Amino acid sequence: MKLSHLVFAVSALAAGATSYAQQAPKAEDQIRYRQSIMNVMGRQFGMLSAMAKGDAPYNKDAAVKAAALAETLSALPGPLFGPGLDKGAPTKAGTKIWSEPDKFKAALEKMQGEMKKLPAAAGDVATLKTAVGEIGKACKGCHDDYREKEFRN
Template sequence: MKILTFAVVAGLALAATQVFAQAKPEQQIEYRKASMTILGRSTAALGAMAKGDVPFNKDVAERHANLIAGLSDLPLTAGAYGPGTDKGAPTKADPKIWSQPDKFKAAYDKFTVAAKALPAAAADQKTLASALGDLGKTCKGCHDDYRSK
């Protein structure tokens, strides 16, 4: 029984890997943009709380922070910026992402580090505001260089 369960789970995991491996460029581009949309929404929600435009709520802040941290490096590792994803659907991603992949990865890594630091800061409005400021610099830094207007 245990062996059977393992076989089923392994089979599902393999199927999921293949779905990602076979994702078409347009699917990767959609995923890239959708992940950015979610990052934008959650960052804005945290920003409003950090500034006091809406009342600070620790639980909500932690949920957004955990989402940002968990999502951060996933699109990169899942191939959303991989070879061949520079075209195939409307995109504002700059061609430099594919011509200078190491520099792009460095910009992405800065963002991931800031994103993963967010949950530990989210329980308090002041520490949240500070961590969010650090995160925002990494969003802007990458957009300045790698997102066309």
């Protein structure tokens, strides 16, 4: 399957998750789902970051694979920070997400925009470094503003 098809399929899944939430709003499941996505995306990005820093040997095939996965996953969390998903399970999500949703959305879109460049950049260690640097800033920017240090209920 081409990556564009995969992204489309995954976006369709995310849209499905939203309408499912409207039918059966179980905040706990949605919160755990968004945390799972963040964790898998974080693990893939962490491998790329290690390669970019020289902490792990650069491997083109592994890098391209991790980049595609990270980019695909980056498209998913938006609806999982929607109305009513501020509580229901232990979460590090800051309540500011729900008081300034437009700014949060902009921070998410910034990261998604940088992520789009990652799959092409991952094929070469120099371009990978640049892409990882820009994405890392976008992750950190949002975490600084919208992620708490400790879980809350």
